[in-house]
Amino acid sequence: MKYLHLVWANLRRKKLRTTLTIGSFAVALFLFGVLTVIHFAFYQGVEVAGADRLVVINRTSLIQPLPLSYKEKLLQLEGVEGVTHANWFGGVYQQERNFFPQFAIDTPTYREMFPEFAIPEEQWRAFVADREGAVVGKATADRYGFEIGDRIPIKGTIFPGTWEFNIRAIYTGTRPGDDQTQFWFHYAYLDERGPDWIKGIVGWYTVRMGDPDASAALSRAIDDRFANSPYETKTETERAFAGAFAKQMGNIEFLIVTIGGVVFFTLLLVTGNTMAIAVRERTGELAVLKTVGFSDLGVLLLVLGEALLIALQGGVIGVVLAWAAAPGLAKGLPGFTFYLAPSQLVAGVALALLVGLAAGALPALSAMRLRVVDALRRV
Amino acid sequence: MVRIEGGGNGSGLIRVRDLDKRYRRGSEEIDVLQGLHLDVDEGDFVAFMGPSGSGKTTLLNLLGGLDVPTSGSISVAGDEITAMSGSRLAAWRARHVGFIFQMYNLIPVLTAFQNVELPLLLTTLSKAQRRTHVETALALVGLADRMKHFPRQLSGGQEQRVAIARAIVTDPTFLLADEPTGDLDRRSAEEIMELIERLVGEHGKTVLMVTHDPRAAERAHVVLHLDKGALVEGQGARQ
Numbered sequence: 001m002k003y004l005h006l007v008w009a010n011l012r013r014k015k016l017r018t019t020l021t022i023g024s025f026a027v028a029l030f031l032f033g034v035l036t037v038i039h040f041a042f043y044q045g046v047e048v049a050g051a052d053r054l055v056v057i058n059r060t061s062l063i064q065p066l067p068l069s070y071k072e073k074l075l076q077l078e079g080v081e082g083v084t085h086a087n088w089f090g091g092v093y094q095q096e097r098n099f100f101p102q103f104a105i106d107t108p109t110y111r112e113m114f115p116e117f118a119i120p121e122e123q124w125r126a127f128v129a130d131r132e133g134a135v136v137g138k139a140t141a142d143r144y145g146f147e148i149g150d151r152i153p154i155k156g157t158i159f160p161g162t163w164e165f166n167i168r169a170i171y172t173g174t175r176p177g178d179d180q181t182q183f184w185f186h187y188a189y190l191d192e193r194g195p196d197w198i199k200g201i202v203g204w205y206t207v208r209m210g211d212p213d214a215s216a217a218l219s220r221a222i223d224d225r226f227a228n229s230p231y232e233t234k235t236e237t238e239r240a241f242a243g244a245f246a247k248q249m250g251n252i253e254f255l256i257v258t259i260g261g262v263v264f265f266t267l268l269l270v271t272g273n274t275m276a277i278a279v280r281e282r283t284g285e286l287a288v289l290k291t292v293g294f295s296d297l298g299v300l301l302l303v304l305g306e307a308l309l310i311a312l313q314g315g316v317i318g319v320v321l322a323w324a325a326a327p328g329l330a331k332g333l334p335g336f337t338f339y340l341a342p343s344q345l346v347a348g349v350a351l352a353l354l355v356g357l358a359a360g361a362l363p364a365l366s367a368m369r370l371r372v373v374d375a376l377r378r379v
Numbered sequence: 380m381v382r383i384e385g386g387g388n389g390s391g392l393i394r395v396r397d398l399d400k401r402y403r404r405g406s407e408e409i410d411v412l413q414g415l416h417l418d419v420d421e422g423d424f425v426a427f428m429g430p431s432g433s434g435k436t437t438l439l440n441l442l443g444g445l446d447v448p449t450s451g452s453i454s455v456a457g458d459e460i461t462a463m464s465g466s467r468l469a470a471w472r473a474r475h476v477g478f479i480f481q482m483y484n485l486i487p488v489l490t491a492f493q494n495v496e497l498p499l500l501l502t503t504l505s506k507a508q509r510r511t512h513v514e515t516a517l518a519l520v521g522l523a524d525r526m527k528h529f530p531r532q533l534s535g536g537q538e539q540r541v542a543i544a545r546a547i548v549t550d551p552t553f554l555l556a557d558e559p560t561g562d563l564d565r566r567s568a569e570e571i572m573e574l575i576e577r578l579v580g581e582h583g584k585t586v587l588m589v590t591h592d593p594r595a596a597e598r599a600h601v602v603l604h605l606d607k608g609a610l611v612e613g614q615g616a617r618q
Contacts, residue, residue, distance in 0.1 A: 002500055006489075009489055009493070292501075
């Protein structure tokens, strides 16, 4: 710590240059943060997927249905501890741009299957008791100002007409990043009011396993059970299902890695060059430090310290700005959860420090190798 | 007592024997120092003179452990410095040598206090102890009221006095001064030489100084001339 003022004083030597270099880090880390937020938004299902859950869909595609009768058959299989089902409703609230995911759920089993969503008991009871009741995620409730007791019209796009629901409960996620945008209502209501073709069929099943390590065997057992039937199934873990779903929207991961890679490589070159100039400009001073007894390693650490301090400041500014901007992104893309986890904030700063270390390495090495006699001759 | 013959045990503070320094410039080899002997006792004040390129600064750099000889030995207070590794030599310099340069070589972004404190950062002294040492050194050079000034806010003479404070703050075994008055006006040069004389006379410091200025040299106990890579005793010094 006693050397910190030395490092600090050197950074203040050229304030504009230092500010611009810190700014470069801040911009790069802001971009990193935003890309991470977007990645999370697309892959949130993967991130928070239950380790003990399987998703069973129609083998042909997700939009093809499965019979309601499969529920009992699934429960008969060894290793299955619980089964629930849901249907995609696909309606809009008032206007087409007001989209949030709506599911017709199997009320008796759904809540138990997804314990990560917290619902006050009395609200849940009110929902169960109301045929037109609905449960809405806190993010969607906040976005549209929904309150308990509100009557909400949803215009069906798959199921014709305007469907009215009573908000009876608001759920919250118990983990950071849990999806709080969903809207649930009773499958019984859909089955009763919907067209004839929806009766007795569901969109997909979610199965809870007794032993998460046996997921491959159980998936196979489920698919074998329904093989050669009119409704063959495709079973995979919730994580794999969510990952495949996200990939349908394009290879976001590849885009993020490519953009991030280019940005950080450019940052490395810019910072490395700046540090090299900073070291070259004060060759004589570094020689003086060595003359009064600073070791080669000590001088190397001082120069690296400067690079790291720049990276730290820029990194912290960048990720904090990205964290602050995340809720703003949600307004542009409703239906997604934009969230920068604390671990990603730390990862961003660590990445900045890594780039700072790499950028400072060559100038620090040249400072370390500096021969005092040669340097003093140049003063 | 300063001797340049090289005989005897050489039990003084600094003992140099058969010192050679050879440089290669392109295909040409230049012998800067050849078979140089020197003995310096504690409290001596030695001035080295000679034409440019005669090897004065090279000798000073070798004595200060900033450069390594081609052959020969240099021992200071019993330590053979030519055998030391780079990191040991750095630690040795911090403990035993105080450097004073012609161009002062202060760090422009540090205050006078922080410049003087630099060598103390390498010690185990506490912050309070470092402060006491720095204040004492700056008071000794007459700059107790300039501690918070940056080098650009000081005159040349004051800058050199800060540099001297930096050189003495660790109470080193000896001081090496390379043209300490070379960049100063006459009056400031006189003040600096008086200060160096006081360090020798009142505080018992050992000083080895390179200079072109005869007025500065005549304040030394002994003036040695470098001629063809060897030392010869000169005139004008006060014995």
